[in-house]
Amino acid sequence: xxxxxxxxxVFGTGxxxxxxxxLLQKRHAEVILFDGNxxxxxxxxxxxxxxxxxxxFYKGDLPEDVRSTLDLAVLxxxxxxxxxxxxxxxxxxxxxxxxxxxxxxxGKGTVLAITGTNGKTTTTSLLGEIMKSSCGxxxxxxNIGIPYAGAVEDMTDNTVTVAExxxxxxxxxxxxxxxxxxxxxxxxxxxxRHHTMENYIASKMRIAENQSRDQVCILxxxxxxxxxxxxxxxxxxxxxxxxxxxxxGLYLDGDSIMCAYGDTVEKVIxxxxxxxxxxxNYENVMAAAAMALSCGIPMERIxxxxxxxxxxxxxxxxxAEKxxxxFYNDSKGTNPDAAIKGxxxxxxxxxxxxxxxxxxxxxxEWINSFDGKVKLLVLIGQTREKIAAxxxxxxxxxxxxxxxxxxAVDLCxxxxxxxxxxxxxxxxxxxxxxxxxxxxxxxxxxxxxxxKD
Numbered sequence: 001x002x003x004x005x006x007x008x009x010v011f012g013t014g015x016x017x018x019x020x021x022x023l024l025q026k027r028h029a030e031v032i033l034f035d036g037n038x039x040x041x042x043x044x045x046x047x048x049x050x051x052x053x054x055x056x057f058y059k060g061d062l063p064e065d066v067r068s069t070l071d072l073a074v075l076x077x078x079x080x081x082x083x084x085x086x087x088x089x090x091x092x093x094x095x096x097x098x099x100x101x102x103x104x105x106x107g108k109g110t111v112l113a114i115t116g117t118n119g120k121t122t123t124t125s126l127l128g129e130i131m132k133s134s135c136g137x138x139x140x141x142x143n144i145g146i147p148y149a150g151a152v153e154d155m156t157d158n159t160v161t162v163a164e165x166x167x168x169x170x171x172x173x174x175x176x177x178x179x180x181x182x183x184x185x186x187x188x189x190x191x192x193r194h195h196t197m198e199n200y201i202a203s204k205m206r207i208a209e210n211q212s213r214d215q216v217c218i219l220x221x222x223x224x225x226x227x228x229x230x231x232x233x234x235x236x237x238x239x240x241x242x243x244x245x246x247x248x249g250l251y252l253d254g255d256s257i258m259c260a261y262g263d264t265v266e267k268v269i270x271x272x273x274x275x276x277x278x279x280x281n282y283e284n285v286m287a288a289a290a291m292a293l294s295c296g297i298p299m300e301r302i303x304x305x306x307x308x309x310x311x312x313x314x315x316x317x318x319x320a321e322k323x324x325x326x327f328y329n330d331s332k333g334t335n336p337d338a339a340i341k342g343x344x345x346x347x348x349x350x351x352x353x354x355x356x357x358x359x360x361x362x363x364x365e366w367i368n369s370f371d372g373k374v375k376l377l378v379l380i381g382q383t384r385e386k387i388a389a390x391x392x393x394x395x396x397x398x399x400x401x402x403x404x405x406x407x408a409v410d411l412c413x414x415x416x417x418x419x420x421x422x423x424x425x426x427x428x429x430x431x432x433x434x435x436x437x438x439x440x441x442x443x444x445x446x447x448x449x450x451x452k453d
Contacts, residue, residue: 001027001105001106002027002028003024003027003028003029003072004027004028004029005028005030006029006030006071006072007029007030007032007069007070007071007072008024008029008030008031008032008070008071008072008073008074009032009034009062009067009070009072009073009074009089010024010031010032010033010034010073010074010076011034011035011073011074011075011076011079011085011086012034012035012075012076012077012078012079013033013035013037013040013045013076014076014077014078015145015147015150016076016077016099016147016148016149017033017035017074017076017099018045018048018049018147019099019147019148019149019150020074020076020099020102020103020147020149021033021049021055022048022049022149022150023102023103023106023149023150023152023153024074024102025049025051025054025055026153027106028054029054030054030056031054031055031056032055032056032058032062032066032070033045033055033056033057033058034057034058034059034062035058035059036059036060036061036085037059037060038059038060040059042057042059045057062085067088067089067092068092070089070094071094071095072094072095072097073086073089073094073095073096073097074097074098074099074101074102075096075097075098075099075172076098076099077098077099077143077166077168077169078168080193081096081171081172095174096172097172097173097174098169098171098172098173099147099148099149099169100142100148100163100165100169100170100172100173100176101172101173101174101175101176102149103141103147103148103149103151103152104148104173104175104176104177105175106149106152107148107151107152107155107159107161108152108155108156108157108159109137109155109156109157109158109159109160109161110159110160110161110179110295111160111161111163111177111178111179112127112131112160112161112162112163112178112179112180112181112291112295113142113162113163113164113165113176113178113180113181113182113207114127114162114163114164114165114181114182114184114287114291115164115165115166115167115170115181115182115183115184115204115207116182116183116184116185116186116204116220117184117185117186117187117188117189117204117335117337117338118184118185118187118280118335118337118338118341119184119185119280119281119283119284119287120143120144120164120165120166120184121143121144121164121312121315121332122276122281122284122311122312122315123164123182123184123284123287123288124140124142124144124162124163124164125140125144125309125312126284126285126288126305126306126309127162127288127291127292128140128162129305129309130288130289130292130297130301130302130305130306131160131162131292131295131297133297133301133304133305134297134298134301135158135160136158137154137155137156137158137159137160138159138160138161138162139151139154139155139159139160139161139162140161140162140163141161141162141163141164142163142164142165142166142169143164143165143166143169144164145438148161148163160295163178165207167189167190167193167194167200167203167204168190168193168203170203170204170206170207171203171206173206173210175210176210177210177211177212177215178207178211178215179215179216179295180215180216180217180218180291180294180295181207181208181211181215181216181217181218181235182207182217182218182219182287182290182291183204183205183207183208183217183218183219183220183226183229184220184283184284184287185220185223185226185283185337186200186201186204186223186225186226187335187336187337188200188335188336188337188361188362189335189337189359189361190359191359191360191361192358192359192360201225201229205229205232205233208233208234208235211233211234211235212234212235213234213235213236214235214236215235215236216235216236216237216238216291216294217230217233217235217236217237217238218237218238218239218240218287218290218291218294219237219238219239219240220239220240220241220283220287221239221240221241221244221246221249222241222242222243222244238250238290238294240283240286240287240290241286242279242280242282242283242286245258245260246260247260248260248261249290250268250286250289250290251286252271252279252282252283252286255270255271255272256268256269256270256271257269257270257271257282257285257286257289259289259290259293259299266299268285268286268289268299268302268303268306269285269303269306269307273306273307274306274307274309275307275308275309275310275311276309276310276311276316277311277316277345278316278341278344278345279344280341280344280345281311281316285306289302289306312332313329313438313441314329314330314331314332314437314438314441315330315332315333316328316329316330316341316342316345316425317329317330317441319444319445319448319449320448320449320451322413322448322451322452322453323413323418323451323453324417324418324419325413325416325417325418325419325420325421325422326348326420326421326422327421327422327423327448328342328345328346328421328422328423328424328425329424329441329444329445329448330342330423330424330425331424331425331426331430331437331438331440331441331444332437332441333425333426333427334356334359334426334427334428334429334430334437335359335361335427335428336361336362336363336365336366336427337365337366338425338427339354339366339425339426339427340365340366340369342423342425343366343369343370343371343373343374343423343425344369346373346421346423348419348420348421349373349375349416349417349419349420349421350373350374350375350420350421350422350423351374351375351376351378351411351412351415351416351420351421351422351423352370352374352376352377352378352422352423352425353378353380353402353405353408353409353412353422353423353424353425353426353444354366354377354378354379354380354387354425354426354427354428355379355380355381355382355383355384355387355426355427355428356380356381356382356383356426356427356428356429356430356431356432356433356440357381357382357383357428357429357430357431357432357433358382358383358386358428359428359429361383361427361428362390363383363386363387363390363391363427364390364393364394366427367387367390367391367394367396368394370396374396374398375398375415375420376398376399376400376411376412376415376416377391377396377398377399377400378399378400378401378402378408378411378412379399379400379401379402380401380402380403380404380405380408380426380433381426381428381432381433382428382432383428384401387399387427388401405424405433405440405443405444405447406447409422409444409447409448409451413451422448424440424441424444426440
């Protein structure tokens, strides 16, 4: 797609916004790069571009005479579409796209897209590795940390793009249509952004709204929300289940992942052959395998990739053993449901570090999942009093507060004994204390490695 002569606003200067601006520049648009943060250093922002010709930068407020000339606005995922300036542009008839929609309009090849409250990154990474085993050109992009728009210029008609797509990104699609989509699960998250659970569900399900009957959507049969939403979808449905046998689909049967299709039932892999822990990861394996099978990838190549796949960084990641205590980094457990999976994966008494930024989540179910396994809960961040109050209401009183991650690690080390585990699985976003969950996880690992043996 060519944007010659078009005035295109890119709202937001994070990695997605800068990638979108770079793509638009290459497609000959007149790019207006804008961010509401008046404290931004323009030189640092513009340093991301080899050539700044065709790009104008504004911060704080966007002048009305600039807004009135716009042909298109492209939002970064962090920009809510109900923000007043965005609503004003909508009212003025200016099309609003997200970075994902822009990349879709400009990209080539086949797209496989994954969303869900939890498990997206592991499933996306795993599917990317499977596709690389059989396809010459594979791009793994999206919410996984690699902007979709940044990969477009290297795509050909034979490229397979494996995209992790968040609810924020799905809010601003228009024609985006993957050949195969997957919704892994839906549990409460980001309600401070979406306001209601109904809005959050609707945003997630947009991943399949443009798919046709000859395309495929992979869904988790054990998610009641998805069983209901499936009734309204156009594409063919392939189910997976971690709890029951299915007549058609992939399911966990004892310690084997099975695939049933037609009159055939075939073993995909034994769970003992995998290098990733927990039932939730077996579900991620099923989703990735189902997507790959839908693309015609041979089962043997899928199996070979599954056997060699390591855990994604920051997701129940083994860090080290110090003084007989095993340390695990689950910084990507940014909501209660994800953090429950972290606890369930532990097989020993655990000192747990939780807390962080408040996304309007409730923590009762998370606390109840401790099930005698958590011997100490160390709480940090904005949510620590809220979680403590809910812990008290659940009858759990073995908690203390820490003012930093360093203090939290020290407190856990003082309480843990040989044979125990220390788990960072916050059930909250990192904002306020850290820029993102990756920085939080990396700091935790640095603190652990600095401990004396």
